[in-house]
Amino acid sequence: MKSGFFNIFKILSGITLMILNTALWINGALIHTERGMDTVFALPLLVAGAFLLLGWYKSAGTTPVLKPQRWKFILRVLIINYAVLYLIYMISDIIYRDSMDFLSIPGIILPVLLGLFIMGFILSWKHELYACIFFLLWYFLVLYGSFKYVEIMHRGPHMQFGVVIFLHGIFYLYYYFRIKPKE
DSSP, rough: OOOHHHHHHHHHHHHHHHHHHHHHHIIEEEEEEIGGGGGGGGGHHHHHHHHHHHHHHHSSSSSSHHHHHHHHHHHHHHHHHHHHHHOOOOOHHHHHSSOOTTTTTHHHHHHHHEOOOOOOOHHTTHHHHHHHHHHHHHHHHHHHHHOOOOHHHTOOHHHHHHHHHHHHHHHHIIIIIIOOOOO
């Protein structure tokens, strides 16, 4: 009985922390845009929520969860959250930023970044190595665009917030070469 209570507590706490993370992003990106640093405080909520869900996942089944399954679960939880946060950022960018000419060189980078992220997201479910490549390429394009074009640098802190996607790409690389069972 005690174990069931803690499992329910873990899943509810994890989901609540992730909802709070999303609420902080909505507040910082859509409601109080002058206080954009709210999103910095959201990262610990995301990480804590993800690991609470991982704790629930490890103890919810009747059989032990293997290390590759745990890694896959946490990577999927995080990438789903990043997709939601990316959507919030895009909505904020559409509402509050001046429109860009998407036919010029700095303007075309933003749709390319979105395409790279979507491809990495799709590939992350079955092809971790390709997802890693897309996420790393995404971040290097963010760095290039931010340093090369002022228009992109002034649209938001892409470099700082993109670090989590860069790290996620590295985690997929680690998972693929060190953790994933070879078939």
